[in-house]
Amino acid sequence: MAELITLARPYAKAAFETAQAENRLAEWSEVLAFAAQVTANSDVRALLASPRVADERKADFLIELFGEGLSDSATNFVKLLAENQRLALLPHIHTLFETARADLERTVDIEVSAPYELTEEQQQKLSQALSKKLERKVSLATTVDTSLIGGVVVRTGDMVIDASVRGKLTKMAEALSS
Structure with a gap:
């Protein structure tokens, strides 16, 4: 590849x-x-x-x-x-x-997974926050993943921001088993 x-x-x-x-x-x-x-x-x-x-x-x-x-x-x-x-x-x-x-156009496509359907207002706030953080115009695509329990997982290219409850529980389990 x-x-x-x-x-x-x-x-x-x-x-x-x-x-x-x-x-x-x-x-x-x-x-x-x-x-x-x-x-x-x-x-x-x-x-x-x-x-x-x-x-x-x-x-x-x-x-x-x-x-x-x-x-x-x-x-x-x-x-x-x-x-x-x-x-x-x-x-x-x-x-x-x-x-x-x-x-060149300072844009980025972002995929957001959440345990429930995000409202338009939530998508707007998330888009604005990511746009400010990444200093780019954000195009958001959302998917539902009920296994996340709560929070969201944000993916773009090779960057992943796991702010889900499942992700936090996994990190906690890893810390406890170390």
Whole structure:
């Protein structure tokens, strides 16, 4: 996995720089999201991995799926990936692109788990507090996890804030058993 991310990084950087220079971050984001979704399909992955299909034909296949709305630079990007046999990296390129875009736009997606459905007011307060703490615009997604007993668990990227009763009980049990 880390190897694929490493291979995808220069392509994601090039795509991001191109999108930024063209002032088309949203368009590139949509293109890469669609490409990532298409290439995640097992049949498409098999086609892209097939040595029997020419790289140029693989690129043409993806470009046809996009339809008429694909910019020249995005078309060239897909052709470049095909030429270098890197079309399978599109899901990773999309992930890295979105990370760079979020950094530029100072946004963050946060998942909050709670033992009950949070009210709109609670979500608003939590969003404001996290926005202030992280110094970013927060997009909140909530899920219900009744095993938490009380409190919340906040996740974004590799950061986890466990303010749940279950988490506190687990820490207490670990401290007592030490």
